[in-house]
Amino acid sequence: QQQVKQSPQSLIVQKGGISIINCAYENTAFDYFPWYQQFPGKGPALLIAIRPDVSEKKEGRFTISFNKSAKQFSLHIMDSQPGDSATYFCAARVSGGYQKVTFGTGTKLQVIP
Amino acid sequence: GAVVSQHPSWVICKSGTSVKIECRSLDFQATTMFWYRQFPKQSLMLMATSNEGSKATYEQGVEKDKFLINHASLTLSTLTVTSAHPEDSSFYICSAEDPSYEQYFGPGTRLTVT
Numbered sequence: 477q478q479q480v481k482q483s484p485q486s487l488i489v490q491k492g493g494i495s496i497i498n499c500a501y502e503n504t505a506f507d508y509f510p511w512y513q514q515f516p517g518k519g520p521a522l523l524i525a526i527r528p529d530v531s532e533k534k535e536g537r538f539t540i541s542f543n544k545s546a547k548q549f550s551l552h553i554m555d556s557q558p559g560d561s562a563t564y565f566c567a568a569r570v571s572g573g574y575q576k577v578t579f580g581t582g583t584k585l586q587v588i589p
Numbered sequence: 590g591a592v593v594s595q596h597p598s599w600v601i602c603k604s605g606t607s608v609k610i611e612c613r614s615l616d617f618q619a620t621t622m623f624w625y626r627q628f629p630k631q632s633l634m635l636m637a638t639s640n641e642g643s644k645a646t647y648e649q650g651v652e653k654d655k656f657l658i659n660h661a662s663l664t665l666s667t668l669t670v671t672s673a674h675p676e677d678s679s680f681y682i683c684s685a686e687d688p689s690y691e692q693y694f695g696p697g698t699r700l701t702v703t
Contacts, residue, residue, distance in 0.1 A: 512694070519595075519682045519694040520633070565632060573690050574621050574640065579632045 480568050482580030489587050495553040497583045499566035502547065506568040510577070511540065511551050514563045523564070524551070527571075556587045591617050593685045595695035602673055603703055609669045610698045612683030618663035619685035623692065624656075627680040639666050673702040 481500045489495045501509075507528055512520035526533045526540040526549065533540045539552040553560055566580040592615040602608045612622055620641050625633040637653075639645040639660035647653045655677075657669040666685075670677055682697045 517680075517697070517699070519593075519697045521694065522691070571690065573686060574638065575690070576623070576635055576638065577684075577692060581632050582630075584630075 480566060480578050480580040482566050482583060484583060485581070486584045487586070489553075489556045489585065491556065491558060491587055491589050493556050493587075495556045495560065495585055495587070496550060497564055497566065497585075498548065498550045499568075499580050500546075500548045501568045501578075503568070503578075504547070505570050506578070508569050508571045509540070509542065509549050510567050510569075511538075512565045512567060512579075514565065514582075520565060553585075556585075558587045558589055561585055561587050591615075591685075591687050591691070591693040593683065593693045593695040595681075595683060595698050597698060598696060599699040599701075601701045601703060604674055605672055607669055607671045608673055608700060609667055610681055610683075610700070612666045612668070612685065612695050614664045614685040614687075614693075617685070617687045619666075619687065620663060621686040622660055622666040623684045623686075624658060624666070624668050625682045625684070627682060627697070629680075633682060636668075670700065673700070675702045678702045 510525035511523045513523045514520040524538045528544045537554045542549045564583045567577045569575045569577045594613045596611045624636045636651045637645045637647045641660045645658035660666040684692045684694045
């Protein structure tokens with residue numbers, strides 16, 4: 477019930493292409509879905525987040541699509557750049573304080589020139 | 590944005606010794622902080638949740654006597670790895686929860702036990 481499944485495990489995209497990472501969750505109590513970007517040797521950084529009352533959220537080149545009925549959400553990186561090469565984690569949690577974040581397994585993205 | 594720092598960024602210690610890792614929220618007060626452990630090429634594993642002024646809540650399988658957590662103020666939480674062994678070598682990451690319940694992660698501490 478607490479799992480968040482993430483795919484693919486790794487992804488290679490040409491510069492300028494679209495990177496797509498998918499996640500699925502089971503716990504219907506989750507109502508906050510952040511995405512984190514992590515560079516080697518660094519902590520995760522919040523990239524973008526969505527709540528289930530909207531189906532899409534866009535911030536710059538990053539877009540989250542959310543399908544509440546399917547319990548799935550995805551991250552789209554438009555015009556992918558070599559600087560986007562990092563590991564991306566989707567996550568889910570219940571809103572409010574003192575709530576654990578359940579992380580996906582991570583996707584290592586490599587954007588090649 | 591909110592900033593969380595960790596100190597040290599990396600530490601090497603001998604087997605059997607203890608090491609303390611600090612996590613600080615620099616520009617906000619954090620009632621709740623979380624400690625994670627991350628093995629290479631793996632996701633983050635929550636170790637414990639701490640509330641300022643009270644005992645930490647540990648996840649199943651995490652030894653509370655080995656990983657001592659102290660959240661003594663609204664801006665500081667510490668994780669002490671006691672009697673460290675090589676298998677405790679890992680990347681330890683904290684996160685701090687701001688008043689809007691957003692969680693911000695520290696840069697991590699690389700612990701190597703020789």
